[in-house]
Amino acid sequence: MIAGKRKLKIVLGVIGSDVHAVGNKILENVLTEEGFKVINIGVLSPQEDFINAAIETAADLIVVSSLYGHGEIDCRGMREKCIEAGIGDMQLYVGGNLVVGKKDFTEVKKIFEEMGFNRAYPPGTSPQQLIDDIKKDFNIK
Amino acid sequence: MGIALLVDFGSTFTKLVAIDLEKEIFLGSSYYPTTVETDVMIGFKKALNELNKKISKKNIDIDYDLKLACSSAAGGLKIVAVGLVPLLTSQAAKIAALGAGGKVLKVYSYKLTADERDEIEILKPDLILLSGGTDGGNEKVIIHNAKVLSQLKIDVPIVYAGNKCSATIAKRILKENKKSVSIIENILPELNYLNIEPAKELIRKLFLSNIIKAKGLSKRMDFLSSVLMPTPSAVLKAGQLLAKGTDNEEGIGDLMLIDVGGATTDVCSYSLGLPGTGGFVVKGLPQPYMKRTVEGDLGIRFSAMNLLNTAKKENFMKKCKIKLKDLDKKVEKLSRNINFIAKDEKDIEVDKLLSAISTKIAINRHVGKFQTKYTPISPVNILYGKDLRDVPTVLGTGGGVIKAKNPKSILEKSIFDEDEPYILKPKSPKFLLDKYYIMFAVGLLAQKMPDLALRLLKKHLIYI
């Protein structure tokens, strides 16, 4: 799909000790249907699993979900690990229910961007929003 | 039909087994130290004379109608495995190489360095298994590694079993530098799909066509119907036959095989190893039905010193009755005297102890483990590797088990331990013993007559 030639490769998974599986399956289906190559590593995935999968498959983007409210702890250090593993310029998106309760999202967004995530999404973001942004970021028409 | 002669040109001993193909029985066996430095046929002939004597005592005409051999002499099938991510393609390459009956000298990950290239030259493998990248995945690293391997000053066949998208380029690079390269399906085409059979088959073919010759084993063996496969591969085939059966003969189902030798301890499981109980989340590389692991630091002769050190580190020595000082000395002697056959009470006791420890540690490393992750509501069990708790049979082979005073006490070390419930070993297995050392022989026969081979196993393996 990049320059009309090959499929964009996305590593998808739910980070940390989080078992919420439904949204993950939905995202896998929606993104696959959109024409992306999805490598879904599923729930309960440590940062290293995302990174290893991205290296082996030469992924273009990592989409992290966190639904249970501990996203900040689970995601900390992920950008640094990517740099260490030689994929420092990897695009990182994160979404779900990133923190506990209904915090002001601009603040939450700032925290995740400072942690090195390229995009961070508030609860209730539709998969379509995600697709639109991917297309924008990767110049896909 | 008539009598079959099955030969194993082993690393230390050349072993012969005679099978009556009509009556479908084991006739006898013999062995003699392998004479690979001079001429393997010398040792073979000595062993053959002894076997002939034994058989003629039974008033059977000696005329071998079928002669088949396997070999692990001259170091066996030495393989260097190259992959990308250690827990993904490097691991897959190692599993494939071991499954093909190879001896894995070293596993490399990421971009190979010039120093690593020099190291490979020193290791002198018989074959290099090059993997890396899922299909459509990373191409840079495997192409880089093909370039590095193309500079090797040694002549070694390279099997390319990585990302299919970079196969053509890698092949060109290697060919331009006069390297022998064969392309085969990716061992990890998708992150969650392990595909090692094609690579294993190709390795076996190369072993027959190139490697046996290169080792100078086949020249004088023309009267044998040549060497068919590496010895471990023959043993693995026999295990698979026993577990799975053939179209006409039923197998015995899931199985775990343990082979305690002088230099290594091998474990092979024939089971999908899916979690037997609910509440598990499976993680890590997908597991093959037949999985072989080889522990190079566990063995009762050459590796005895290493074994003892490992055992001390892992606190296995606590329950041991023999005084440690005495044991150290004995083990040191054993590790230098690799052909030693224990005769007196004390030596037999030491062997038994070493075999038991080898078994326990090797199986602990082989089987899957679960890790408990404490999540906000409840703990979740994450399974890495194979859950082998429901495996009903454990089969013992190899000198360390077969020749032991009480083989059962050794095999019992494979049982699930309530004190370490996260190590997923068989809970209540029955034990089989390869008393007559026929596993390799049956593995060879299975190539030509699988039904008969399986019936032989059922007849001559004994429950203990």
Ligand code: B12
């Ligand atoms: C079902 C459920 C469970 C089940 C999960 C079963 C399973 N295996 O999937 C169980 C009972 C196990 C469970 C447990 C817990 N849960 Co719960 N659970 C839910 C519930 C009711 C539905 C989740 C669901 O499936 N939604 C449907 C899917 C389609 O939506 P989704 O998961 O949100 O995913 C969509 C979007 O978020 C988005 N999305 C997801 N990832 C990403 C990433 C990006 C980049 C983008 C753009 C979008 C995106 O797209 C997805 C598809 O549309 C929600 C409440 C709710 N109504 O959402 C609570 C909820 C998620 N759980 C919650 C909590 C707190 C827990 C527990 C910690 C304790 C508890 N109260 O039970 C434990 C944690 C267990 C653990 N270790 O993970 C909270 C989270 C609070 C927070 N973060 O602020 C919620 C919101 C309930 C609440 N309001 O309190 N839970």
